[in-house]
Amino acid sequence: MRVDIISIFPEYFAPLGVSLIGKARERGILDVRLHQLRDWAHDVHRTVDDTPYGGGPGMVMKPDPWGEAIDAVLATGQDAPARIIVPTPSGVPFTQRLAMEYAAEPWLLFTPARYEGIDSRVMAEYGTRTRVDEVSVGDYVLAGGEAAVLVMIEAVGRLLPGVLGNACSAVDDSFAPGAMENLLEGPVYTKPPEWRGHGVPEVLLSGHHGRIARWRRDEALRRTARNRPELLAALDPRGLDKHDLKL
Numbered sequence: 001m002r003v004d005i006i007s008i009f010p011e012y013f014a015p016l017g018v019s020l021i022g023k024a025r026e027r028g029i030l031d032v033r034l035h036q037l038r039d040w041a042h043d044v045h046r047t048v049d050d051t052p053y054g055g056g057p058g059m060v061m062k063p064d065p066w067g068e069a070i071d072a073v074l075a076t077g078q079d080a081p082a083r084i085i086v087p088t089p090s091g092v093p094f095t096q097r098l099a100m101e102y103a104a105e106p107w108l109l110f111t112p113a114r115y116e117g118i119d120s121r122v123m124a125e126y127g128t129r130t131r132v133d134e135v136s137v138g139d140y141v142l143a144g145g146e147a148a149v150l151v152m153i154e155a156v157g158r159l160l161p162g163v164l165g166n167a168c169s170a171v172d173d174s175f176a177p178g179a180m181e182n183l184l185e186g187p188v189y190t191k192p193p194e195w196r197g198h199g200v201p202e203v204l205l206s207g208h209h210g211r212i213a214r215w216r217r218d219e220a221l222r223r224t225a226r227n228r229p230e231l232l233a234a235l236d237p238r239g240l241d242k243h244d245l246k247l
């Protein structure tokens with residue numbers, strides 16, 4: 001997968017050189033290319049923002065530098081154009097399902113904005129040529145979209161074949177479509193069996209896989225009911241058995 005990021009703070013993406021994503025890049029599974037938006041701002045101050053039409057607080061990112069930058073990036077592609085992802089609090093929710101959809105894409109272009117956002121004509125322009133998604137990583141506002149891009153690349157990159165050591169662990173994730181969709185993962189334990197007077201649930205030491213799976217699902221349901229009760233409402237009742245309903 002190729003990932004391009006256009007930003008006025010490309011140095012913000014240094015973390016993409018470490019851990020799982022860093023190794024995926026070393027192994028050629030992920031090709032991340034960074035671009036400085038100001039390289040396409042031609043005035044002496046390399047200006048990328050201006051006051052909003054209609055008045056109001058803050059500044060809006062100018063369309064010209066973004067248009068030239070996106071054109072330059074798309075021009076380096078051979079086949080279908082990149083899918084453009086615009087991080088914004090006004091976007092659709094970023095979910096595990098959307099992360100899986102993105103993990104199947106050959107080429108993503110992230111356009112993190114600062115200030116009050118990018119002139120809306122930019123995404124209207126590229127919406128005529130490729131998929132343009134406005135995506136939010138949660139109900140809060142950031143100083144810039146760069147942190148949201150790190151979150152999305154981490155969530156998408158770990159799903160790419162060969163990135164996670166044990167492919168199963170992506171399937172068991174909280175929110176992973178299928179058995180765990182809309183369920184939070186329950187508690188986890190490792191050695192030692194006793195730690196500061198705290199033991200490990202006996203069932204996990206039993207070696208009885210059926211009982212362990214049942215216990216894990218029960219704990220997932222309990223944690224979901226406690227932390228995200230609205231997700232339980234979204235659970236397909238046909239996916240619950242009589243044991244679940246007694247919890």
Ligand SMILES: COC(=O)c1ccnc(N)c1
Nearest residue numbers: 088136137138142144145
């Ligand atoms: C400037 O970008 C944001 O504030 C942002 C981007 C994506 N998701 C959010 N919740 C906020």
